[in-house]
Amino acid sequence: RDGRGRALVGRSFCDSRGGAVGLSMSKKDRRYKLAKRGQNEDELLLTVAEQFRRREGQASISWYPGHIAKAEKALQNVLSRVDVVVEVRDARIPASTTHPMVDAWLKNRNCKRIVALNKVDMTPRSAVSMWEAYLGNTLKIPSVLVNGKTGGKGIDLLKREILKAGKEINDRRKARGMMPRNVRVAAIGFPNVGKSGILNRLAGQAKVKSANKAGVTKHMQWVRVEGFDLLDSPGIIPAKLVSQEVAVHLAICDDIGEASYDKTLVAAALVDEMRKVHASMRSFCDMNGFVKRYGLGVGEWSGEEYIFRLAQHKFFGLEDIAGERILDDWRKGRLGATTLEPPPTIPYHTGYYRALGLRPNCTSADVKDAYRATARRMHPDMGGDVDQWQKVLTAYKVINTPEIRQRYDAHGLVWDLKNGNYRVLKEGEKIPGMREVLDGPGAGPRYLTGSNAVRGDAKVRKGKIQLLL
Ligand SMILES: Nc1nc2c(ncn2[C@@H]2O[C@H](COP(=O)(O)OP(=O)(O)OP(=O)(O)O)[C@@H](O)[C@H]2O)c(=O)[nH]1
Numbered sequence: 001r002d003g004r005g006r007a008l009v010g011r012s013f014c015d016s017r018g019g020a021v022g023l024s025m026s027k028k029d030r031r032y033k034l035a036k037r038g039q040n041e042d043e044l045l046l047t048v049a050e051q052f053r054r055r056e057g058q059a060s061i062s063w064y065p066g067h068i069a070k071a072e073k074a075l076q077n078v079l080s081r082v083d084v085v086v087e088v089r090d091a092r093i094p095a096s097t098t099h100p101m102v103d104a105w106l107k108n109r110n111c112k113r114i115v116a117l118n119k120v121d122m123t124p125r126s127a128v129s130m131w132e133a134y135l136g137n138t139l140k141i142p143s144v145l146v147n148g149k150t151g152g153k154g155i156d157l158l159k160r161e162i163l164k165a166g167k168e169i170n171d172r173r174k175a176r177g178m179m180p181r182n183v184r185v186a187a188i189g190f191p192n193v194g195k196s197g198i199l200n201r202l203a204g205q206a207k208v209k210s211a212n213k214a215g216v217t218k219h220m221q222w223v224r225v226e227g228f229d230l231l232d233s234p235g236i237i238p239a240k241l242v243s244q245e246v247a248v249h250l251a252i253c254d255d256i257g258e259a260s261y262d263k264t265l266v267a268a269a270l271v272d273e274m275r276k277v278h279a280s281m282r283s284f285c286d287m288n289g290f291v292k293r294y295g296l297g298v299g300e301w302s303g304e305e306y307i308f309r310l311a312q313h314k315f316f317g318l319e320d321i322a323g324e325r326i327l328d329d330w331r332k333g334r335l336g337a338t339t340l341e342p343p344p345t346i347p348y349h350t351g352y353y354r355a356l357g358l359r360p361n362c363t364s365a366d367v368k369d370a371y372r373a374t375a376r377r378m379h380p381d382m383g384g385d386v387d388q389w390q391k392v393l394t395a396y397k398v399i400n401t402p403e404i405r406q407r408y409d410a411h412g413l414v415w416d417l418k419n420g421n422y423r424v425l426k427e428g429e430k431i432p433g434m435r436e437v438l439d440g441p442g443a444g445p446r447y448l449t450g451s452n453a454v455r456g457d458a459k460v461r462k463g464k465i466q467l468l469l
């Protein structure tokens with residue numbers, strides 16, 4: 001506040017006289033506030049865009065608590081004594097919660113690695129199944145889909161895998177005349193992904209502290225229960241290699257400390273990200289969630305503009321409250337199931353055959369017949385949907401061209417980093433790995449473009465959010 005008590009920061013939380021306004025503001029007060037500002041909606045939108053731009057300029061996510069560097073070192077030492085590593089990832093952002101050093105840490109170690117895709121209750125089934133297939137078929141890493149909150153099938157499966165590993169170890173020990181021992185299991189992963197929750201589920205009781213905040217577990221902690229020695233570890237994030245997109249995704253999912261970012265900007269980024277994913281992978285997120293929850297759809301608006309409109313529609317013109325509410329609702333799954341990141345490949349994809357009603361072992365004559373039959377049903381001239389027909393055309397092109405079909409059969413589809421959609425691998429092209437997905441040309445801050453979009457400018461600006469480590 002300045003010397004006369006007027007608010008200088010956080011203006012949108014204050015009325016024109018500097019007094020705090022709450023959600024109890026009546027409609028009349030709201031009209032009064034708008035009139036007092038003396039602006040119509042379009043002018044207001046530009047003012048808000050200006051505010052966003054200023055905040056973007058100042059925003060940089062910086063979160064790397066001291067205990068993480070220490071934990072990383074301690075973890076590397078302890079991993080040599082562990083039999084099973086459960087690498088917990090957030091199923092809403094499985095790429096961003098992949099620690100790039102885990103491969104190196106586990107190399108030449110005699111321990112079993114299982115990826116637990118956690119929080120599957122908040123993600124669409126098809127998206128996590130694609131990740132499961134990618135991990136299992138392309139990377140050859142077994143994975144389980146887990147709900148660390150309520151337990152269930154995933155936890156049982158995880159338990160079975162762990163016990164199997166334990167039995168193998170004890171059989172080997174027995175053969176060497178040694179006494180059997182408990183299987184040692186470590187849960188590792190990014191902060192707040194649900195490591196402690198999963199350990200508690202495995203233990204069958206709340207043995208370690210688990211709460212909805214990044215950085216709850218600060219020290220290694222062994223827990224001994226019947227049949228297992230469980231190690232709970234603090235969340236780790238890499239000290240290098242984190243792209244800006246990763247930082248924002250972690251902020252969206254509440255996987256880094258809340259004080260390190262501007263919630264309204266992150267909420268705007270979330271809306272933009274959802275729109276981006278929805279455009280290419282419809283099943284990955286449900287844009288109707290916004291209409292159902294707030295009575296206002298996102299449509300073609302950028303994240304910033306949507307927050308502005310939503311604030312006008314429901315939150316008395318208070319963009320910060322609208323942003324906070326969007327983030328909060330999304331994190332609790334009230335805006336529908338979402339996965340923000342597609343896997344780099346879909347191996348053994350047979351969707352193009354299915355689009356033409358074919359089987360993967362069909363002949364080229366079958367393909368032509370099926371195409372003609374599909375055209376009679378689905379061509380736009382026969383009343384078919386244009387988008388659906390486009391898919392049929394793509395499928396036909398792929399299956400009817402022997403070289404492309406061969407690549408499709410061998411590798412399935414790969415995620416095109418540049419255009420944000422799946423396609424068949426090109427001649428001589430390499431399959432993208434997780435690194436390319438995280439740091440590649442398609443990654444990066446494409447979302448903080450709202451203020452440009454508000455002004456009808458299609459130029460994509462460089463985002464300003466950085467993870468300073
Ligand atoms: N909806 C949902 N929430 C989950 C799930 N698993 C864990 N959570 C919640 O996620 C939050 C974080 O869980 P923790 O187990 O503390 O996470 P952590 O990885 O140990 O976190 P740090 O110790 O801070 O690194 C808690 O509020 C859990 O209730 C899940 O499968 N679904």
Ligand SMILES: [Mg+2]
Nearest residue numbers: 195196216217
């Ligand atoms: Mg924990």
